Structures are given as structure tokens and as C-alpha cells.
Amino acid sequence: MRTITLKGIDKQYSLVALNYVDKEQQPNNWLNLQLYYLLSKHGKRDIGEAPRILDSNLVEFSRLQIERFLQNKGFVKAKVDYAIKIKKRKAELIFTANEGPLFRIRKFQDSIQDVKVRNLYREKRKDFSHVQPGKAFDLDSLAYDRDQIFQMMKRNGYYDFYRQYITYDYDTVFNSSVADIKMIIANPPGKKEHAQFTINNTLITIFRSNGRTYNRADSIKMVAQHKIPGKADTLQVDSEFRFVDYSNKFKPKAVVGYIFQHKGDMYNIDRQNLTTTRLSELNVFRNVPNPSYVKTADSTNRLDSKIDIIPLKHMTDRVEGEFIFNGGRSGFNVGNTFTDRNLFKGAEILQLKLNWSVLFDNSTGAIGSSAIQNQDVRIGLNLIYPRIISPFNFPMPGQYGVPHTTFSSTYQLYFQKGLVSRKSLINSLTYDWAETSQKLHTLTPFNIEFSEGIIDPGAKSQLIDQDRYSYVYLIGRKIFTSGSQYTYQVNANKLFTYGTFTYFRGTVDVGGNTLSLLTKLLNTPRDTLGQHTLFGQTFAQYSKFETDFRFYKNLGGERMLVFRFSPGIGIPYGNSSQLIFEKNFYGGGANDIRAWLPRTLGPGQFNRAVYGPADSLKSQTLRDRLKYLDQFGEIKIVGNIEYRYPLVANFFGSKLNGAIFTDFGNVWRLKPETDSPNGTFNVNNIFQSTAIGVGTGLRFDLGFFVFRLDAAFKFKDPQFNGSDQWVFTKHFNELFRAGPFKHTYEQTNGESYNFMQLNFGIGLPF
Template sequence: MKNKITKIALILLSVLLLYSCSLVKRVPDSRHLLEENTITVNGEEKKEEALQEQLYQQPNTSILGYHLRLHLYNLAKKDADSSYQAWLARNPQRHENLRKLLSEKQVQRLGESFIVAGLSNFLKKVGEPPVLVDPVRVRKSANRLLSYYYKRGYFRTKVGYRVDTLGVKKAQVNYTVETGKPYVVDSIATYIESPVLDTLYQKIKDESLIKSGKQYNETDFTGERERIANYFLNRGVYRFEPNYISYIVDTVNTGYKANVDLIIDNETVRRGDSTFTRPFKIFKVSQVNIYTQNAADPNGTIDSTTYNGFRIFSNGKLNYRPKALTDPVFITPGSTFSDFRRVLTYRYINNLRVFYYPNINYVVDSTDTEGSSLIANIYLKPRDNFKLLYGIDLTHSNIQDMGIQGSTGLSIRNLFRGAEILDLTLRGNIGSSRDPAISDRSFFNILEYGADAKLSIPRIFFPLKTDNIIRKEMLPASLLSLGISRQKNIGLDKESFTGVLNYNWIPKRNRTARLDLFNIQYIRNVNPDNYFFVYNSSYDRLNDIANTYTEQLDPTYYSVDSDGDVRLNIEEGTRAFITGVDGGDITTTAQDRREVRSIEERRRRLTENNLISATNFTYTTTTQDNLNDSEFFIFKTKLETAGNTLSLISSLTEKNNRSTSGNRTFLDVEYSQYVKGELDFIKHFDLTHKRVLAMRAFFGLAVPYGNSDNIPFTRSYFAGGSNDNRAWQSYSLGPGSSGSVNDFNEANLKMLYSAELRFNLLGQLNGAIFGDVGNIWNVFDNQDQPEYIFNGLSSFRDLAFGSGFGFRYDLNFFVVRFDIGFKTYNPGRPVNDRWFKEYNFAHAVYNVGINYPF
């Protein structure tokens, strides 16, 4: 036993030695590989990322301690072309033979080709050269640490460093920082030359970022300069710039106190070769001119008009209603100059999508003898009134593994001379799905096509005036859309009609609101008789029950397979058996009768036509400024109600407006009635070095009432799939602990929590480790099976847990994603047999997606 332990220890020691030697393969004899940086501040080691970022050199990247990219770089030949030349020189005849076969020029190019140098060049590109300790950069890093603390008020900071060798060709750099006592802001004096600026400053001085008794921090001084400058620019001070503001900080013999002088200079004016200063003054906008042109007649006679004090000029006949041009403009005649109004005008005009990026400039009004008036000139270049629309996209959804979507159409701008846009499009989609419910196993087994008409209106389209509620600073817009489509995928096929009137606006920065006043959807199942061909699990359950009562079955409704089992004919046999059991003509046990009724209820629900007339409101808050942000959160809330308008209309019509089931109808179709609420929270944490921890929490509940005792299939919740719990396929998880007996499992309550750690592997290739927790349940509806229903805290044991890993390749314009999920805790299994029973590649779920799941 001792010999075995000794051998194992020797093997491990050998492996570690080889690993250590391979790391320094490309390190010159006189140099050292940077293994680690340590920063000790006042005797305490600090690992804050802000401090590490001050250092000019960081150790080679690693994954769980393994320097993958450094190893790849070391695998490459140091100089592949030189090795090739040496190979030729060793055998002159070889060189001669190649020259005869090719040419001397081609022989030389061969050394640069992929055959000779391609692999080495690739390894160098995706790999990472060793980071060698550089004394010059170490000194620069120490100076940056000194500057870092100096800017935070530690004016007597001392920084030292030491390089310690760690074995063969490796070293560690240790930085030591002694900060001393920080300086604190004491007195604050202001020297403002322009009386106008002094008056304005007195109104905001109490909100200053620089406060007496607060530790000195250069960030406060920079922020205060920007705050004052923005306030002045938005209160009429034209041409003011932050560089007119300066500080003098006195720390000489003050006892760790900093006395601050805030200085705001007069305006500097240059005329010819001379310059002089003068006090700033408040400017007002005396005139606003809007210049545009008629795209059909850009060189025509100037057409001009006046509207609400604005002067509008057009080359050729004015092709816009004056209100459409003045509504997006926040710079108004008679108003005080404000730079923020210019920014808002840019944003609003840009959102119209009718003009190119506008040009806005100011000139001093020469007719004002006091020289305190401005003329604002706004130049608008219209886009073409007609534009052909076309596009092709790769698509992905929880059912569709991969799809190709194409569209073509026409965009008509300024349709009613109010900057409206009408988009008419035809679209089609072919896709591939591995879903077992789709009997067609060819690669492209999903087909959808349709047409859409969308009218965008750059204001709130409503009979009543809404300006006092949704101000134009919120960039309001309305969208009226109509669409029809036909879908062929799971055998039932669907035809749908949608009509939407929604409003969008931005209440505050980084907040958006959307109100769907009308969201109407009518779905017609084209082939309802195909139900049992599509939903195989429902057919198998029904057929198993039928095999128990074969003596009561009419032989014309079934056939017998080679194993002697009864196979009900679809649709005649299945319908006859269900009708017989429900009517009592076929005698069964109470349990089997309940099961057959449940199967029939689900069949009716999934094959009936749906009419949904909903109103919903969505409010989103985010701190994400752009797509490159790696630390942010998104919080979205949504409330939806359906059927109330149709219920009111139905109650006012004739009494013969009910279906055979007793539910009210509209145009002979039962309408859905429910209320639905959702909370969706996404948070990203930047762990630095291209590592991000991303999390998502979701809760959704839909409650039927009135005309409905369940939620329409298209508005219910499902679990599983590439954007959900990735250890289960779409619709294959839940409800509750039912074991997912149906082909498409859905419910009206959903909980989900997902987290994944994302990190860089090689170049554009990233990796991820993830965990997903969640499930769906039935609640407040017509489901009565206990394992399907949410029963309070006890149902939390039915939360499914999936874990796994994945890869993402960033193509800049989108990300290709591949995830492998493992069922870690499966609530569909017996209570004591749920953990890690299917944690293997045989039961793994492979997900391919476009972009990140959250």
C-alpha cells in the first residue's frame, strides 16, 4: 500500500513538474514569467479590482487555474518560416525538386502558407504570449498606484515594489502602499466674475459634490465641474464650457485639510488676432427656422409658412403638415436657451425615421441691440418616400431549432403628411425542429407564411388629448398593425389573424412603457382531426385504457397489431370510445372514466379556435446603456387582461350568443377571459477579465374567470428549452410532479431562476457554466389532478433543477450558442429517486441558440 502511495505521489509530482516547465517554454533565460501581483496597503493585502486595474501587467489568463491560451501559444513553432528554410537547406536536392515542380517564388511562398505555418499562426492568434516581468512597467504601475491614492486625498502616499522569483523563470511582483492620513475638504470659497453666473450658482451651491468635512476626491471636483456647466447651459448661458471652471486647492501647512477656491472665469472672445473677456449673459431664442425640402421637387420655388411662431421653409411645395414639423422641436420662440432642448429635438426627429440626422445650429440675432437673442436654424433632409423592404434572418425559438426567415415589402413614409410610416410586408419562414410531436422528420419540417401591415404614428393616436399625461418629451409613438399568417409544423396547422393598437413612450431615462390598448388574436386550427396523430402520448394513454375494455368495443373502430394489442382508429375509433365512455355505453372504472374525460378535455382545448381580445401594459426599467455593458439590470413588469370588452359587447347583444357548452361567444367563437401578471428580472455582474455572472428570475401567473376556466394554449406557460430550463426540451417539463405525460405540457403559473457564469476561452469563443431552477403548475383553473396543482410551500419541492455547460461564439453581429443541460433534480421521478438519476450524456439535452438566453 505504501508503494502505491509513493508511486502516485511521484506521478503527480512529475505531472506538476512537466506542467510548470511547459509554462516557461517561451521565456528567455534572463527573464521571468509573471505569476502573480500582490498589493499590500497599510499592511493589509488588497484584491480590489480597481487597484488591479492600475497595474500595467497582469498574469496570463487562466481557466480554473489552467493557462490554456499560454499553452496553445507555446505549442506553436517559434518561427515556422525559418524552420521551413532550415528544412530546405538541410537537403539541397529537396529544394531543387520543389523548384522544378513549382517555381522559386512559389517555393518561398510555401513557407508562409497554411500547410507550413498555418497551424502555428492559428495557435499564436488564439493563444496568448507569456507575460514577462518588465521593470519599466513595474515602475509605471507603482506610479499609477501613487496617482490612484493621490486623487483620493492621500497626498503623502508612498509606494514601493519588490520582484520575488518563484522557482524556474517565474516571479511575483509585490507592491506596498503606505497611504498616510487622508486630506479633508475644509473651507470652500467661490470667485465668479459674471454676475449672471453668480446668481445661478447660488441656486445650486447647496447641492455641491464638494462639501466641507468630506474627504478629498478628485472625482467630486470633475463631477462638480460638469454639474455646474450643464446647469448653466440649460439656463440660458450660451457658449459656456466646463473649462471656464477651475480650482485652486491649498494644502500647505493646513494639518491635513484642503482649502478650495472655485473659480469661474468670464467668457473669452476672439476677434481677428486679438482676444478679450466679457461677462456671460442669458440668451433667449427669438426665432426658430425649420428648413426642409420636397423630395419630388428639391429645386422648386421656396414655399414658406408660419405656425405657432415657427417659420417653416421648403424647397418646392411643403410636403408636411406644419404641426408634424413643429411637434418634434423643443426649441420654441421666446424660450430661454437650453442645450437639453437641442438634445431632445435630435432624439425626437431621429425617432421619426422620416428624416436623416438633423443639423441644428444657433446664430446671434443681429437685430437685437443687446446681443442676447439667438436664432435657431433646423435643417431637415427627408428620406425617400418609398423604400423597398427585404431581409433574411436566422431565427431560433423553443420549438424551432433553426429557421430561415425572409421578408419583402414596401415602406411608405409621410403617408398622411404627418411623418407617418406604413410598412407592407410579405414574410415566410422555413425551419427545422427535432420535436417528437412533428411526424415529418425531414430537415426543414416547419413552414410559416403571412402578411403584415404596420402604421407608425409619431404621437399618441387617441380621440382625447393626452399631452398632459404623456408629454412629448417622452417621445410618444403609436403603432397600428394587422397581420395574417398560416403555420404548418405539428400537424394541426394554424391560421391566425392579429390586430394591435399600442402606444410606446419613455417616461424617464432608461425606462420604457408600452400599452397595448387592443391586442386581438384569432387562431383557427385547420386540421383538428389530426390531434391524436400529433399528440402521441394522449393517444397512447387512451389506447391503453381501451385495451382493458376490448369486449365492449365495436370491431370496426380498431385494428389489432402484431402483438395482439388493440389500436384505436383515428379519428373514428378514438371519438367513438370517448363518446361511449362519457355517455355510459362503455362501462369503465371511475379512475379510467376520469382519465378519458381528462384526455378529451385537453383535446377540445387544444383543437378549439381561440379568440383573444387583450389589453396589456408593460413597464421596463434598465441600467443598460449599450450592448457592450457587462454590468446592468433589467426589470420588466407586465399586466394583461382579456375578454372584458367582448364580454360587455356580448352581454348587450341578442340572448342567442352562447355556445353548446354554455359560454358566451362573439361571432360564433368562444372568447377567452383572464387576468395575467408577470415579473421578469435580469442582472449581470462584471467579474472582470471577460467574466460575467448573469442571473434571471421570472414569475408569471394567469387566472381565468368569467367566460373561461382555463388559459388559451398560446397564452399559457411552458417550461424547458434553450431559453428556459435547458436540461429539458421545450414543453417537456411539468406541470408540477406530473412527469410531463403530455407531448406539450403547459400551465398557468410559472417560476424560473437561472444563473450562468460566462468566461472567455479563446478569442471570440466563450464558455459558460449554468444552473436553471423552475417549473410550471396549474392554479385557479379547471385542473383537478393533485400532481399538476400548486399547493403552497409544499410545491416548491417540485422545482426542477438543471445544470450544465455551454459554448458561445461571438460573430459581433450575433452570438451562436451551444448548451448541454443535465437533469440534476427531476420532480417527475419518485420522491426518493430525483437527484442525479439522469445526470449523464445519454439523458442530456443539447440546445442550439442565437444570442444569449438572458
């Protein structure tokens, strides 16, 4: 098959009409077809797409489908013909439509015998109906209205209502191209009205994680003890709920708090679905089907509900990682998360997270541990409660999502070869809740951080000799702070969809203000730099603001265009002359500006050649010591434009997608610093000091997660000046080989210049 051509169809319908051509008569994706020829072994392996063969029966079927589609859209007289052109054993299908006039609705009326249903429908109709006089006679709109009426009834107690009760009578006047429509809602056979139901009692049953009421080992053990296998914890919670737990691991409050239909409530399908959704979001249950209902034996129109739940395994372990490659440098980031679900039988989750990041530099010929440039080890413990824990009595905000209270503690060890070793401890209390299905809030009222840096004596001496006191102050001191953070997100629930939408996340981080007030009230002593101390330690005082704005545009199917803009600023004040190490911004990395390694971009137009000639041993040593650390700033602006598209529908059991992207931005210093010449933010120089990277990537979508491989190239490098910044076009012939530019750079900067950066990770970059 070569091409498909549609003629005579309105533009607004042509793309949809193309979908009515049978899949086996549509052109192959070129890449899918080549993979089939190369790897499938003539269909023995399920890889790629087999060549699609012309079939006249399927062509006729496609013609009828397109014709029926147009008629359903209001072109009642539409006719479609087809023609086939053959050239070099490839076929072109041409479908030609004669749409005829568009029929419109002239008159609409309803016929509803049940007075209560009639009043309800006429009250709600304006909120959902697509069927209006003057609009196109569209059978899809009739089907939409029919479904909306069904949902309306199910939200208002009509448990026994079926779609079959809703029918349409319509009469088309061909000469006038109009249609008259009557919508009919019939009563149940033999009854004068539809019954409305209320909720009665609820039975909650929790099975074992294998879906059974017992397992074989337990059964043998219990029989030996003269006990009954499958004995459950059974509790009558109150006059409404009865709780049966065969796993013997849950308290009733873990479930009862997220059941949104109570005794005496009118049956509501939305509340039924909400119960299922919230119980699933607790992340402790594997299978949560919708509640089932049984009518009570009397004639009171009441429903007893039953909820059967299968829990997840009590303990799980997950490993994640990403790898980077760039010339003689390589690195990895490996994480392991151990999860204990339902720690205290109330759906609490305990997480132990271990993370190890290492960056190697083999460019000097070093191997093994001697090639390690820096290491970062983190141990984190999170205890997550699925509710708000507070001395104040807040109503449970579970309508749009499960709220959480998280107690967190993280210990970090960071080592930079020849420069510094740092340790930090962070303890925090965090609340998160959903205001609506689109709006999420995260509040950390208490965040206490302690950090200590031990600077290498040789590095300290060199830095002081060159008057680089800010580095000594930044990395070689003890400091703590107490602060608060708040984050607001919009449309986070849409991030893994293919729709058109905007996403926003804004974060405010403020620290040290309470401590500053306390030291002034207590008149605590100052250190040698004039800073207030508390318990003999200085503390940081700052405000930090960061936003992440994204626009996702669907271009049809799974093709997406994504634009991201993420600025941020951190301002030290009061007891601090500069931000602490952990609060600065850094450029580069797999989720940032991908053509640069993490921490190797900026600030501004800062060029590491300022350390002096590379042939100076003293200068070269300082270069090596500060590598991957000295390029930070208090201001960040990052932007990305990425086009995502499908490549192969079946690639060894996964979907293979592609991406083309451009990243731009940098970090800057807030004020001029001798340590970072040309690194200060200046509006008039913002483009000159902006980095630009371009690249392409592959995404292997396995359904439950995505493997990602990105190849990014430096396009505009702000460490140079004028036209020399456009390194990609000016030195294109040196992308993959050495030349005069790379030789000069290595002589001046003491390190190789790498155009390309490979990033391998799990998940999309944004």
C-alpha cells in the same frame, strides 16, 4: 508576466489602482494567450493576445501612475516603490505604497465676479457638489464639480461659457493634513459678465441617404429636363422653422415635433441633446448630429440653430434565426423582417414580418418532410406611427422617449403531425410611451383574436376513447375574443449595460368581459355546452397576469451575475372553462428552461408514461400525436441564475464571452385534470414538481448583435419521484451514452431520454 501584487493600499482603492498598471505589464488572459499561440501565426492574424514582456520603463511609468492616483485621492504624501521577482522566466511585480495621512478639506469658498452666475451657482451647488468641508481632498471630486458647473451654465443660457473659466486655488497644510480650497469663475476677457443666449430661428436640412444633396443619376436626368440638380422641397413652416428636404420624402411634422428648443427659449444644452436623441429614436435617420448654432448679426444675444440630418435607406430587409439540437430532434426558427421607413412622409414605419418554425424528429429514421413533427408559420404586418393617434387630444409625451401608435395584424398557421392544424388571426391597436427614462408603458386597448382548430379524425377518436375531452375542446374548435393588455416596464433602457440594477416587467391581459356584457344585454343564444355566443361563435373570457423580475449585479468590468424570476397565471372564467390554446403557458426553450425542448416540460410531475405501455400500438400513436403539445398549464414559474464573464477580447473580430447558468421552474394546471395527472399546482409540492437545468454557453459579441450557443443539461426532472428526480448525478455515466436508465425510459415512454439540449440563437436569453 505572471502576477501583480499591491501592498499598503486601502481596499476601496486597490482594484482601481490596479488599472493604473500599464496594460502591457499586466498578466495575459490564459485563454487569449493560448489562442494567440494557436491561431495568430506569430502575430500575422489579429487573434488573442501576444505574450506581455517585462519592460522596466513601463514598470516605472506604472509606479508613477499609482503614486499620482493615490495623491489625487487625498494621500498627498503618498510614495510608491516596486520590486520585481523572477521565477522560471515569469515575473511578479510588487508595488508597495506608503500612503501617509489622508488630507481633508478644512475650508471652501468661491470667488465669482458675475453676480447672476454667483447666485445661480450658490443656489444649485447643493444639488451636485462633491467638494465639502470635512471630506477627503480628492482632485477627482474637484474635476467632477468643475464639469457639473460647466453643465449648469450650459443649461441656463450661457452658450459661450468654457471650462477654462473655472479654476481652483488650494493650499495644503502639511503638518495638519488639511487643505483650503477656493473655486474661481472668471469673466470672459474684457467683459463684466457672461452673456445669456436665447434661441432664434431654426433651419432643418434633410439630405439624401448617401449624405449628398443629389445623386449622379438624378443630376443627369434633371439636366436633360432643363432643371437644377439637387432641387429640394423648401418650406417656411412658420416664423420659427424653415424646412429644406433634398430627399423629397419627409413632411416637416416628422422632425419639428421632436425639436425641444423653440424661439425665445433660453439656450439649454440638455434640450439640444434631447433633440438629437429623439430624432435618432425615430429610426428613420442614419446620422443626427447635435444642432449647431450661429449668433445673430445684431447684439441681442440670440442663436440661429441648424439641424442637418441624413436619412436611413427607405427600405431594408433583415434575417434572424435560431437552431436547436437534441438527440434525434432538431429544429429551426427563421424570421425575415422587411421594413419600409417613412411610409407617409411622417416617419411612419411599415414592417412585414415572416416567421417559420419547424421541429424535426429523425429518431424514427424518417427524413425530409416526413420527419416534420410540427410547423408554425406567421405573417405579421405592423404600421407604426411615432406619435399617439387618438380621438382625444393628448399632449405629446416625448420628453423621455418617442411614443408610438402601432396597428398590427398577424396571421398564423400551426400544424402538429397527426393531431391538429390551426389558424388564427390577431388584430390590435397598441400605444407605448415613456413616463420617465426608466418607466415605460404599453397599452393595447383593442386586441381581437380569432382561431380555428381542425383536429385529426384519428386523434379525436383516440382522445374521446380515453375521456380526454379537454384536449378536443382545447385544440379542435372555433373561438374568438376581444381583450385588452397593459405592460409596465422599469429600467428597460439599462438591459444592455454592465451596471448594477433591477428590471421589472408586468403584464395584465384581460379578455371577453365586454363581449360577455354585450351577450347578456342582447340575450344571445348559447351553444350545446351552455356558453354564450355572438354572431354564432363562442368567445373566450379570461384574465392573465405575468411578471418578469431581474436583478443585474456587476462584479467588475464585464463580469455580471443575473437573477431572473418570472411567474404567471391565467384564469378562465365566465364564458370559458379553460384558457384558449394561445393563452396557456409552456415550459422549455432557448429563453426559458434551456435543458428542455419547447413545450416538453410539465405540467407539474406529469409523466407521458400514463398513456400506457409503449408496446401498445394505440398508445404509441397517441404519444406521437400529442408530442410537444400536451404539456401546458395555466400557472408558470420560471427562474434563472446566470454568471456572465469575458473570455477572449479578440476572437476573429468579435468578443467571446462565456456564461454558466442554472434554470428552474415549471408550468402547472390550475385545477386537477384527468388529462394531466400530477400536473396540478400545489404549494406543498412545489419543489418536488420543479425542474432544474444547468449549463454553460458562449456569446460571440459582434457589437451590433450577439450570437449565442448554450449547452444545457437536465439536473432534476420532475416527471420522476423522490431521489429518481436527480437524473444528472444519479445517471451521470449515461450523459453521453446509452445505459439501463435510458433503455428503461425508452421502453416505458416510447421515446429516448436526452440529458443535453443545445440552443443556438441571436441575442442574450434575458
